[in-house]
Amino acid sequence: MLLRHTPKEISERSALMINPAKTCQPIGAMYAALGIHGCLPHSHGSQGCCAYHRSTLTRHYKEPISAATSSFTEGASVFGGQANMLQAIENIFSVYEPDIIAVHTTCLSETIGDDLKQIRKKALTEGKIPKGKYMISASTPSYVGSHVTGFSTMVKSMAGLAESTGKKNGKVNIIPGWVEPCDMEEIKRITKMLGVSTILFPDTSGVLNGPLSGEYKMFPDGGTTIEELKATGDAIGTLALGEWCSAVAARELDTQNKVPCKVLDMPFGLKATDRFIDALRIVGGVTVADELSMERGQLVDMISDMHQYLYHKKVALVGDPDQVISMTEFLVTLDMWPTHIVTGTPGKAFEKRIREITEDLPYEVNVKAAGDMFLLHQWIKNDPVDLIIGNTYCKYIARDEDIPFVRWGFPILDRQGHQYFPTVAYKGALRLLEKILGVLLDRRDRDDSEQQFELVM
Amino acid sequence: MSTILKKKRKMVQWDPADVKAQLLAKYPPKVARKRAKQIMINEALENETPEISANVRTTPGIITMRGCTYAGCKGVIMGPTRDIINLVHGPIGCSFYAWLTRRNQTDAGPDGENYMPYAFSTDMQDSDIIFGGEKKLEKAIQEAYDLFHPKSIAVFATCPVGLIGDDIHTVTKRMKEKFGDCNVYAFSCEGYKGVSQSAGHHIANNQVFRHIVGENDEVKPGKYKINLLGEYNIGGDGFEIDRVFKKCGITNIATFSGNSTYDQFASAHTADLNTVMCHRSINYVADMLETKYGIPWIKVNFISAKATSRSLRKIAEYFGDQELIDRVEAVIKEEMPAVEAARQDVLPRTEGKTAMMFVGGSRAHHYQELFSEMGMKTISAGYEFAHRDDYEGRQVLPNLTVDADSRNIEEIEVEADPTRYNPRKSPEELQAMEAAGYKFKDYDGLIPDMGKGTLVIDDLNQYEAEKLVELMKPDIFCAGIKEKYSIQKLGIPMKQLHSYDSGGPYAGFKGAVNFYKEIDRLVNSKVWSYMKAPWQENPQLSATYGWE
Structure with a gap:
């Protein structure tokens, strides 16, 4: 037993977090910034923050993650990090030549009160930001919210580049939230299929799922361009996918640039995808292509074909709020029983939303925002489940409790595919279903007696 | 050796001075001046190596390989100790990133205590930053104690803790007294201290020495008792070394800190010899153990079979017991044929290839011997967080300048323990051994082992790594996860x-x-030949298919 010290009996903890289901803001800001073309993310803090974020993102994507740091020392921590930041700006533009740097703060620079907006002004006055180059910044203290908050805050800063010319460009902004590069690609495929002209930001496709060709591009071909970000201010509207990840940026565009917005759930599973496509159809003024209705039908078909293996199977689910909300709904759609649900990100609205989605179930779900995986494990010990869905860290629980496990979320450090095979929309839901069925049926094949062992399932 | 398999290799010609100039060309003048002192063309002079600048700040904005003091303290040194609860006091990130990511293997042993798969944090919130986090820390320690009843709880400070002035040492002292059966102590390893992980190693080792070493005087059974310092059991290295020790009859009292336990640290002062693997991360602990308890130390290296054999012989020679000397020789004789067979097998495919390595404070040196056994030359190497003595040898120690960043890292003043100081060898014995060529407290560093005209580069960064590969075209490059892809x-x-x-x-x-x-496997993988598609290699339409 790897988690052998975890007792079944649940005791109240008010100060000690064990096995977190979240990490800190800056990594989210770094991931978002990688979705801008030609952007170098920059961590304004001590070296370790940047090293940790780069390492974690590298392990998740198996791709190079370039990001710079202000390399604070004790002196900078006492006297402020302005000198370090100004020096960094100069060095970054001379050595790496990005189009834009996206700076986020850390608990260190936030605690001492560095003001990035003021530092940026100083850099501009001193000519340290070359003509035609940009610097955006996001305040991402690690002691507030979670990695999701950092993502959302950096996306809001991206929206700050929007310009309004007074003439609408007929495009729809889509803010996809913290999804995988392939999910962003899939959203673009669908909007193209529908014939809606869109600007997707951030867009890490082509950045974090790049090819091996013998050439290293520090700034890969993918990413939302600065021109596109500017044009978001002239869009006819914004669809924000995920209240936690994307709503803030969409509302910023609404307030600053009078671009109306609609906040939707992330399009995971049948119903959330239905709502997304329907919304896109209405704002874009288009008819849904038959090919897409076909994809939807295929998903419904597989659900009906395999329903007997899913029916009333109990699931423990852990991840980020937007993803977990849509996944919970999908599980309910499948007639599965989401039983224990945890997000590490704080927010009572999450628990309320989960209770709404699960209100028709014949039992009350265990749900917790700002929870941890230690609690999730204890819940599982008290009320065992048939399936765990979550990031790689769940494998310790899955092994100890001998429960089928589907990796989904961030980070996934031990399996491949999440960069390449989407889980959003109908095709993504088919893949999720394939994965869920795969582990459930593998379990049947492992555990069935020789008499019951089935060829056809 | 088969020569048929040998592929004809294209020789890459480069001039080290030219490479250095190209590495520096793009930097702003101030950065170029600083980096020039950290990039050294090795002149391979006898006993008089040129000076290299090391353990200095990384320039802001330069994409460094380095991490922080917390990473060195919690991640590297304390991370592999299985039965201590490592509680991180700070916002959640630092604890999350150091959770199971270093591949230190662990055997939970018969007692079964193993907290390594867990991450413990106080998850500081903004209210804690504003009003102070001491109360939350105290509560978290109490909750950890109530849940697990561990023998020890270690508390690690992250950046904001030092800035808001939480007195973690007083809190841990109070809790230790309150519990009575649980040793609680803290590490002021805020990430902004020092210039790299190295400061964190120092802070960790100091506290282990101050709070744990010497806590258990019970004499452990076994002969030829040693400690292995600076071995972290990555990928099971420590397990293999322990296997060899066991086979030789050598008793390893404590490994600092791969697969270690609280009790190993507590009993370390009962060993009779300290063997230092990673000079950078721990040589000062060896010094302190000698001053306080009278245990001499020697430098060892278990990377490469030859180095392993040398180190075993050196340990045997120290104890001077014929039984051990014979046993060591027998083990070497028994182990070497399989090693030599494997070497002969790969040699035709690896010989003549070149390597670069930029890691740590030891491995960029230690692994050169393994590569040379495969006929591979290291054409450029350097450390991520080492100091000058790791490059140039310990003779530079008295001349090292202590800058502002190093001055802030505590040095413990140690003196002989009034009751337990026991010189394992008399001054005369030590003198006699040294006169016969035996070397105590000795490390010549990386530079003397590297060839003339090679490049030694401290704190290599992403830009320089890419340039080096482009200009010198090594067959393999070794560094860390951030550099890999x-x-x-x-x-x-x-x-x-x-x-x-x-x-x-x-x-x-x-x-x-x-x-x-x-x-x-790596240098001969077929994958590197697939990078270009047929139409990229031959883009011209040279023939027409007969479909018209």
Whole structure:
């Protein structure tokens, strides 16, 4: 037993977090910034923050993650990090030549009160930001919210580049939230299929799922361009996918640039995808292509074909709020029983939303925002489940409790595919279903007696 | 050796002075001046190595390989200790990132205590930053104690803790007294201290020495008792070294800190010899153990079979017991044929190839011997967080300048323990051994072992790594996870020498065999030949298919 010290009996903890289901803001800001073309993310803090974020993102994507740091020392921590930041700006533009740097703060620079907006002004006055180059910044203290908050805050800063010319460009902004590069690609495929002209930001496709060709591009071909970000201010509207990840940026565009917005759930599973496509159809003024209705039908078909293996199977689910909300709904759609649900990100609205989605179930779900995986494990010990869905860290629980496990979320450090095979929309839901069925049926094949062992399932 | 398999290799010609100039060309003048002192063309002078600038700040904005003091303290040194609850006081990130990511293997042993798969944090919120986090820390320690009843709880400070002035040492002292049966102590390892992980190693080792070493005077059974300092059991290295020790009859009292326990640290002062593997991270602990308890130390290296043999012989020679000397020789004789067979197998495919390595404070040196056994030359190497003595040898120690960043890292003043100081060898015995050529407290550093005209580069960064690969075209590049994929995008295989990717052990005899096979796999993988599609290699339409 790897988690052998975890007792079944649940005791109240008010100060000690064990096995977190979240990490800190800056990594989210770094991931978002990688979705801008030609952007170098920059961590304004001590070296370790940047090293940790780069390492974690590298392990998740198996791709190079370039990001710079202000390399604070004790002196900078006492006297402020302005000198370090100004020096960094100069060095970054001379050595790496990005189009834009996206700076986020850390608990260190936030605690001492560095003001990035003021530092940026100083850099501009001193000519340290070359003509035609940009610097955006996001305040991402690690002691507030979670990695999701950092993502959302950096996306809001991206929206700050929007310009309004007074003439609408007929495009729809889509803010996809913290999804995988392939999910962003899939959203673009669908909007193209529908014939809606869109600007997707951030867009890490082509950045974090790049090819091996013998050439290293520090700034890969993918990413939302600065021109596109500017044009978001002239869009006819914004669809924000995920209240936690994307709503803030969409509302910023609404307030600053009078671009109306609609906040939707992330399009995971049948119903959330239905709502997304329907919304896109209405704002874009288009008819849904038959090919897409076909994809939807295929998903419904597989659900009906395999329903007997899913029916009333109990699931423990852990991840980020937007993803977990849509996944919970999908599980309910499948007639599965989401039983224990945890997000590490704080927010009572999450628990309320989960209770709404699960209100028709014949039992009350265990749900917790700002929870941890230690609690999730204890819940599982008290009320065992048939399936765990979550990031790689769940494998310790899955092994100890001998429960089928589907990796989904961030980070996934031990399996491949999440960069390449989407889980959003109908095709993504088919893949999720394939994965869920795969582990459930593998379990049947492992555990069935020789008499019951089935060829056809 | 078969020569048929030998491929004809294109020689890459480069001039080190030219490479250095090109590495510096793009930097703003101030950065170029600083980096010039950290990039050294090795002149391979006898006993008089040129000076290199090391353990200095990384320039802001330069994409460094380095991490922080917390990473060195919690991640590297304390991370591999299984029965201590490592509680991180700070916002959640620092605890999350150091959670199971370093590939230190652990055997939970008969007592079964193993907290390594857990991450413990106080998850500080903004209210804690504003009003102070001491109360929350105290409560978290109490909750950890109530839940697990561990023998020890270690508390680690992250950046904001030092800035808001939480007195973690007073809190831990109070809790230790309150519990009575649980040793609680803290590490002021805020990430902004020092210039790299190295400061964190120092802070960790100081506290282990101050709070744990010497806590258990019980004499452990066994002969030829040693401690192994600076071995972190990445990929099971420590397990392999322990296997060899056991076979030789050598008793390893404590490993600092791979697969270690609280009790190992507590009993370390009962050993009779300290063997230092990673000079950078721990040589000062060896010094302190000698001053306080009278245990001499020697430098060892278990990376490469030859180095392992040398180190075993050196340990045997120290104890001077014929039984041990014979046993060591018998073990070497028994282990070497398999190693030599594996070496001969890979040699035709690896000989003549070149390597670069930029890791740690030891491995960029230690692994050169393994590569040379495969006929591979190291054309450029350097450390991520080492000091000048790791490059140039310990003779530079008295002349090292202590700058502002180092001055802030505590040095413990140690004196002989009034009751337990026991010189394992008399001054006369030590003198006699030294006169016969035996070397105590000795490390010549990396530079003397590198060839003339090679490049020694401290704190290499992403830009320089890419340039080096482009100009010198090594057959393999070794560094860490952050560097891995930018190098491989260039079509050069990259081996992680911090975490070993998914491999290991690479130490000892079995480790050498694993490494030969792994490097053979990497430098001869077919994947590097697939990078161009047929239409990219021959884009012209030279023929027409007969479909018209």
